[in-house]
Each structure stands twice: as C-alpha cells, then as structure tokens.
Amino acid sequence: MQKRLFLHATALAIVALAATNSVAQDNKFKIGLILPMTGQQASTGRQIEAAARLYMAQNGDTVAGKKIELIVKDDTSIPDVTKRMAQELVVNDKVNVLAGFGITPSALATAPIATQSKTPMVVMAAATSSITQASPYIVRTSFTLPQAAVAMGDWAPKNGIKKVVTLVSDYGPGIDAEKYFKERFVFNGGQVTESLRVPLRGPDFAPFLQKVRDAKPDALFVFVPSGAGAAVMKQFLERGMDKAGIKLIGTGDITDDDQLNDMGEGALGVVTSHHYAAAHPSAMNKKFVEAFGKANRGMRPNFMAVGGYDGMRVIYEALKITKGAGGGDALLAAMKGQIFESPRGPMFIDAQTRDVVQNIYLRKVEKLNGQLHNVEFDVIKDVKDPGKNK
Ligand code: PHB
Numbered sequence: 001m002q003k004r005l006f007l008h009a010t011a012l013a014i015v016a017l018a019a020t021n022s023v024a025q026d027n028k029f030k031i032g033l034i035l036p037m038t039g040q041q042a043s044t045g046r047q048i049e050a051a052a053r054l055y056m057a058q059n060g061d062t063v064a065g066k067k068i069e070l071i072v073k074d075d076t077s078i079p080d081v082t083k084r085m086a087q088e089l090v091v092n093d094k095v096n097v098l099a100g101f102g103i104t105p106s107a108l109a110t111a112p113i114a115t116q117s118k119t120p121m122v123v124m125a126a127a128t129s130s131i132t133q134a135s136p137y138i139v140r141t142s143f144t145l146p147q148a149a150v151a152m153g154d155w156a157p158k159n160g161i162k163k164v165v166t167l168v169s170d171y172g173p174g175i176d177a178e179k180y181f182k183e184r185f186v187f188n189g190g191q192v193t194e195s196l197r198v199p200l201r202g203p204d205f206a207p208f209l210q211k212v213r214d215a216k217p218d219a220l221f222v223f224v225p226s227g228a229g230a231a232v233m234k235q236f237l238e239r240g241m242d243k244a245g246i247k248l249i250g251t252g253d254i255t256d257d258d259q260l261n262d263m264g265e266g267a268l269g270v271v272t273s274h275h276y277a278a279a280h281p282s283a284m285n286k287k288f289v290e291a292f293g294k295a296n297r298g299m300r301p302n303f304m305a306v307g308g309y310d311g312m313r314v315i316y317e318a319l320k321i322t323k324g325a326g327g328g329d330a331l332l333a334a335m336k337g338q339i340f341e342s343p344r345g346p347m348f349i350d351a352q353t354r355d356v357v358q359n360i361y362l363r364k365v366e367k368l369n370g371q372l373h374n375v376e377f378d379v380i381k382d383v384k385d386p387g388k389n390k
Helices: 002-019 042-059 079-091 104-117 129-133 145-158 172-187 206-215 229-238 283-295 303-321 328-335
Strands: 028-035 066-074 097-100 121-123 138-140 163-169 191-198 219-223 247-251 271-274 339-342 345-349 356-368 371-383
Touching (some): 097 303, 104 129, 145 356, 172 191, 191 206, 283 303
Parallel strands (some): 028 066, 247 271
Antiparallel strands (some): 271 356
C-alpha cells in the first residue's frame, strides 16, 4: 500500500513538473537519448548515437530559435534502469523529448513515464509490434518484426523452402517474428516443424542448432536482436549446417550491417527481409553511408543507425512545425503523419498508429567491391505493421 502511494505521488510529481517544463526550458530544446552503450546491446547504442550526432552535424543544433541539447544516457539495456533514467530526464533535466530504446522491455518500461508526463517518446530501435500501443505518446522510427517476417513468409515457399524450423530470442520481437513468419508461411503451404526459443541474455545456440541439424529442414528461420547475428552465423557454419543442405533465412537482424563484413564468406547467399541495407542504392543513402563512415572511422551504418537518424529528423521537423513554441502534445501532433525520404527509402509515420510505414526489401548477401553486403533484389512497398490489424 505504501509503495502504491509512493508511486502515485511520484507520478503526480512528474505531471506537476512536466507542466512547468515549457517555462523552465527557455531557449533550449532537450532530447533525452537513452541507449544501451555497454553490455550485450552496445552496438545498438554506438550506432544510434553516431547517427543522431551526424544528423545534428548536418542540420545544425539550432532549430526554430532553440538550441538542441542531446543528453545521452547508458541504460545497459536493463529496463528498470531505462525507466529510472527516463524519470530523471523528465523531472530533473526537463527534457522535451525522450528517445532511443534499444530493446523492447526498455521501451515498455518507459511508456508510463511518457504518458504521465506527456512527453513524446521516439522509439528508434525496439521493434515489437505492440510497443506503440503502450502509450499514446510513442512514435516509432525503427520497424516492426511482423513487417519484416511476413515478407519472408511469402518469399520462402516460392523459392523451394517447404519445411522450416524457427529459432528466435524468447521475448517480444522474437515471438512476433515466429508468429508472423509462421502464419504467412503456413498460409502459403509451408510447414514449420519446430519452433525453438533461446534466452535473450547470454544465449548458447549450440544445443539448439544441433537439434535443427538432426531435424534437417529446408531452412532455419532466425530472429536474434542486432549484435547477436554473428554468433549464430558462426555456429551455423561451424556445425556445417549449410553443407548439410539447410538454408539460413530470417529478418535482416541476422545479417546486421554492423557485423556482416566480419562474418566471412560463409554468409554469402543468405536471404533476409528487412527495411534497411547499407547497400540500398539511392543517392540519399549513398551520401548517408559515406558521411556516417567519414564521421566514425569507417563504421558502416546498420538499421539501428537509420532508426536514430530518422528519429532525429522527426523531432527536428516537429520543432520546426511548432515554431519552438509547443509542449509535448503539440510536438506529438507534429510528429504524426510526417512523410519523407529516409536513407532506407520512403517513410511515413502513420498518424493513427504512430508507427512507421515503409518498404520491406528482400536481400541476399553478396560481395560488393570486396565487401559483404545485403544486396536488395525485391521490394514490397509501403508495408504497414501487420500486427496492428489483429
Ligand atoms: C527489440 O528488443 O525490440 C529489438 C532489438 C533488436 C532488434 C530488433 C528488435 O534487432
């Protein structure tokens, strides 16, 4: 009971402080960027921070008369830490926008803070379908697993893959990937013979892959979060699964551009579905990849970076539209319905769902100029999150 009262009092304090926000802000506009900068998801933090800083370097740090201040916090991808940091950013730093969120549990833990304080929360990474329903203040610039997985459920059975085992990280995005891939794949006449789930933290893929080898499906469909793909690829190849005739397929998280070039030639030919590839052949993307590399000692941007870059665009544009005068509700309204060209291709923030509508590409790992890349060979245009129709 005491705990409840305390929580209630904290919530009220957040609301009260947030109400004075616009007065206290004077000429600053603060973005609280909460990311995993250390630990298992550190590559996500590194990519998104670099992209956010690139966006600011390219577009200036003064918008509508306000000086933009980026406050980066490392939540080590522990949801309780994310939530505490969000609370401190809102109450102490009086941020105008919360952003980042490397994994689904971190985004979900923070959603009530966004709602109570009426602070727009831009989800740049986490990709479970339901996240945008956790708070009316959430806007997403990453993707959803159902968006990507359904495309693979259509492609695989048309390309000789009839029997599949799925292997996913056992939490929100993995369960979404498993469910939406399977539903579409089975609808198209495929068969999922087994669905395996591995723990998110410190997974050991070996026993699971042995099981898959014994089952001998046409393909193994995998979702693991960005940063974990290389470990799966290594063990898949070490076990000679490819030589045993088992194909590796999945959403593009598995052939993550952050790690792909170090995965070795064994990765050649792997087909995935995703919303962004560093090799996306548009003029805008070429410029983005080049500038990102230049600013970060040759680092190649991955899909997390593009979520961060576009998230900054959505925030900057909302500030411009509101002429620097609006509070959380005005900013949120100005984020809804934004439509623009992203390095990934055309992008749209659906005003109803606050979720991203975008192209999903089918890509195959090939060599381009001596480097391993996800090379796009087909596109499904303007895909809405299929999770929102349920
Ligand atoms: C998530 O936790 O929502 C998540 C993390 C990494 C990914 C995709 C989804 O690559």
